[in-house]
Amino acid sequence: MTFKAVEVDLTLVPPAITLDPTNQTVAQGSTATFTAAATGSALTLQWLKDNVAIPGANTATLALVNVQPSDEGSYSFTATNILGTARVRPPPSRSRPREEARSSRRSRSARRSRSAATPRSA
Numbered sequence: 692m693t694f695k696a697v698e699v700d701l702t703l704v705p706p707a708i709t710l711d712p713t714n715q716t717v718a719q720g721s722t723a724t725f726t727a728a729a730t731g732s733a734l735t736l737q738w739l740k741d742n743v744a745i746p747g748a749n750t751a752t753l754a755l756v757n758v759q760p761s762d763e764g765s766y767s768f769t770a771t772n773i774l775g776t777a778r779v780r781p782p783p784s785r786s787r788p789r790e791e792a793r794s795s796r797r798s799r800s801a802r803r804s805r806s807a808a809t810p811r812s813a
Contacts (some may be wrong), residue, residue: 705775706731706770723755729770740764
């Protein structure tokens with residue numbers, strides 16, 4: 692009987708985000724696709740919406756199909772292993788149907804115009 696020595700490298704690498712998803716505004720009914728990437732040993736990937744894990748969203752790509760107003764929110768990505776968790780930085784991505792985004796910009800613009808035209812009381 693012959694035995695061979697086997698060397699196993701058990702060096703663990705902490706998680707690090709190497710590609711942040713980009714912010715998107717898409718038309719209602721279309722698809723928003725977010726892609727992120729991470730490095731590290733034995734990673735568990737997870738997408739979150741408004742800081743809540745999205746069930747089954749544990750790959751580097753998140754596709755939101757037929758985007759509706761209810762899909763608006765902050766989407767973020769984490770990579771975790773026994774050494775810690777890496778989170779998307781800077782701020783998480785947002786998904787907002789385009790028509791709603793235009794309406795929201797008009798509202799903010801109108802509020803700014805009204806506040807600029809309203810004299811302040813002393």
